[in-house]
Amino acid sequence: xxxxxxxxxxxxxxxxxxxxxxxxxRKIMERKAPDVPLVAKDVLYIPDNRGGRLTAxxxxxIIGFGAGIASGVLIYGAIR
Numbered sequence: 048x049x050x051x052x053x054x055x056x057x058x059x060x061x062x063x064x065x066x067x068x069x070x071x072x073r074k075i076m077e078r079k080a081p082d083v084p085l086v087a088k089d090v091l092y093i094p095d096n097r098g099g100r101l102t103a104x105x106x107x108x109i110i111g112f113g114a115g116i117a118s119g120v121l122i123y124g125a126i127r
Contacts, residue, residue, distance in 0.1 A: 056083065057090040 056068040072093070074080035085091060 052096075054091060054093040056085065057092065058086065059088060 052071070052073045054070040054072050056070060058066045058068060060066060068083070070083050071080055075082060
């Protein structure tokens with residue numbers, strides 16, 4: 048769920064040189080671009096979407112903090 052919008056295929060040619068092939072993941076997922084076939088010994092690299100992961104972590108912490116406060120208020124109200 049935190050994959051970036053672009054990936055890369057690293058492919059070694061017969062001559063020994065390395066090629067970096069950019070892949071538009073978003074377009075493939077929306078079916079606006081064809082799948083890119085992999086060949087033997089290709090390396091598929093999908094960078095992490097750090098912004099999406101950070102946002103999800105922050106929201107998780109806020110929700111956990113809010114739930115803790117709410118339960119504390121309920122317990123305090125029941126005791127009082």
